[in-house]
Amino acid sequence: MLQPAIDDADPFQFLGHQGEVADLIRKHDWSKTPLGGVESWSSSLKTATALLLQSPVPIVMLWGEQGVMIYNDAYSVFAGHRHPELFGSNVREGWSEISDFNDNVMKVGLAGGTLSYRDQELTLHRHGYPEQVWMDLAYSPVPDESGKPAGVIAIVVETTERVLAERRNREEAQRLQNLFEQAPTFMALISADQQRFEIINPEYRRLIGDREIVGLPFAEALPEVAEQGFDKLLDQVFASGEPIRRTSERVMFRWSKDGPLEERFVDFVYQPIRENGQVTHIFVQGSDVTERVRAENHQKLLINELNHRVKNTLASIQSIVTQTLRSVQSREEASSAITARILALSRAHNVLTNENWDGADLHGMVESALEAFQQEGRQAITISGPVLRVGPHAALSIALALHELATNAVKYGSLSGSEGTVDIAWNIDDHNRFKLKWTEQGGPQVIRGDRQGFGSRLILRVLPRELQGTAEIDFPPTGVVFELETSLAAISDRPLMEQI
Structure with a gap:
């Protein structure tokens, strides 16, 4: 005796999955959509539906010219309050605020083309109000039994949190850069990675002869200064976690590649910066005091006064930072x-x-x-x-x-x-x-x-x-x-x- 076909016993047997969206597929009245009843679905439509249900990544399939939406559990989370009404709707009406965007998706996808976007910015109404979001999107056609594109499948990965975090980091870095730019003393930030310069301000650039050193290791950026042992001082601060201060320190700079060494005198501090107990950066701050050091007795009083002012200014800044962080x-x-x-x-x-x-x-x-x-x-x-x-x-x-x-x-x-x-x-x-x-x-x-x-x-x-x-x-x-x-x-x- 012939056994009944599997689809005759259970038309949804092809889903092979249990979950909220799978239950929606079983309960949805598909006869009211352009897809018609599940019994009439093509093998390609059933197979594509079953595949997307298995994925942990948000996936939505837009089937037919109207782009009827079938998606998985992960996409239902992305859809927010528009789920479950969004399920089984036409994509142009379901996401009406970006209908032009989806028109292009359907046009390209049903023509056999693919689309890919990284951090695509869109404004969606997922929770009853306009919301700016960013997403990685990948669209590709889904062929029917004859090989002709019958739908478009979209992989959707929301990147809003990462994009906003990167934006905040950029803004934070810009604020720090602005602070450096406005400072009356020279400043630099050096990382533990090969004593690499991350930020310098105009006063520091002026001190070293307008060299572009950001991103370079200390020994490569300022080889003549490293040869004088200042890289060893940096090593000492990274190792001990204790700041190092120098007053009227003699430093020889070579302001051009083949030029002579120029003598300067600087007051500076190497201040360690810790994260999770480890010294990750050194904050360099100080002043070029060459003219003061070279002055005669008339200027010695000014030298002592300026030394005291610079040291105490540094102490005030360090104190403000330390007490604020507490x-x-x-x-x-x-x-x-x-x-x-x-x-x-x-x-x-x-x-x-x-x-x-x-x-x-x-x-x-x-x-x-x-x-x-x-x-x-x-x-x-x-x-x-x-x-x-x-x-x-x-x-x-x-x-x-x-x-x-x-x-x-x-x-x-x-x-x-x-x-x-x-x-x-x-x-x-x-x-x-x-x-x-x-x-x-x-x-x-x-x-x-x-x-x-x-x-x-x-x-x-x-x-x-x-x-x-x-x-x-x-x-x-x-x-x-x-x-x-x-x-x-x-x-x-x-x-x-x-x-x-």
């Missing part, structure tokens, strides 16, 4: 906070540089420190006080403290809204006592927190210690009030801030 939760937060604080220090440096580091007008220093926090269209910050010149040490200390107060006000205080204000005022009393007061009004009520971060330590512990005075902060309902009091002598010219 008080943040993510790399992005650390990058943003470090950049903002170093730029605040840089703005204060610019004011002092314009005054040849002979002190600064306090009003101008405060304006520069708070310029970035002013709100367009209104005077959110007012500054008042008698004309007063302060020394570089006090100017930098006060500028950094005001930056922290303003940052906190933008996040939580009066500058977080459109109505709040900040008033900064100072005076000198009859006893030559200097008093500065920061007053916030019109913002949300601020509650004193239990946790003391970098900013709190700076304004309540470091600032009064550096200026030999007292500092207090209060949280009345009207807004934060901060007061600094010290002597007029204490805000005269002093060394830069010590380690925080």
Whole structure:
């Protein structure tokens, strides 16, 4: 007796797979689609459907001129909220927002051609709203029994997370590059891979004679410098994890291939950078101090002053980085906070540089420190006080403290809204006592927190210690009030801030 055909017993026997999409295929009313009932499907259509169901990679098949969509479980995840309504629909209507793109896919695929895209950017409505996505796409025709293309099969690999991560990395690298570009001292970043230069700034390029060295190992980029033992210093920092500092170090540079060696003197630091306990990079920072070193007795005082300033500036930057990293939760937060604080220090440096580091007008220093926090269209910050010149040490200390107060006000205080204000005022009393007061009004009520971060330590512990005075902060309902009091002598010219 003849056995019944397998398809007569179960028309879906060809699927050979269990899963959500396989169940959809069994339940779907295919008679309402251009494909017709499953009993009428061609062998090629059944075989292609069975194959794509087995794949762990998102695959969708577009069958016939209309491009009826049959896909696997992995593609259903990619489809988001449009699944399962998308199943069995025509691709032009199913993905109406990219109908032109799919028109070309069908045209090329049914003509026997193939298409391939890497990180193709599209805007899809997978969750009820426009969403920018990136995908690797590969399209190829599916032949029928006669060898003629009857459909198109698409392999879809979403790359959105990788593309966005690469974009963030590029932006982060660009921010770091911008910071390097704006720095008044020479800077370089050297990796542990053959002491390879990753970034240099214009000041470093000027120091070495405008050579293109990014991507080159140290010994190849600066062979005459390596011969003087500086590559051994780098080895020592990578091995020990301890920074190395040099002051007025004699270095011979060859600014042209066959030119003579030129003598320069530099102050620099090799600062190790760790990841997971391992030293992966060395941050090089310093200044070309040749003219200072060569000067006669008249310049020796300037040399000592500049040495002290450079070393303490480096200490301040290192301290800002170290303390910030201790008080943040993510790399992005650390990058943003470090950049903002170093730029605040840089703005204060610019004011002092314009005054040849002979002190600064306090009003101008405060304006520069708070310029970035002013709100367009209104005077959110007012500054008042008698004309007063302060020394570089006090100017930098006060500028950094005001930056922290303003940052906190933008996040939580009066500058977080459109109505709040900040008033900064100072005076000198009859006893030559200097008093500065920061007053916030019109913002949300601020509650004193239990946790003391970098900013709190700076304004309540470091600032009064550096200026030999007292500092207090209060949280009345009207807004934060901060007061600094010290002597007029204490805000005269002093060394830069010590380690925080």
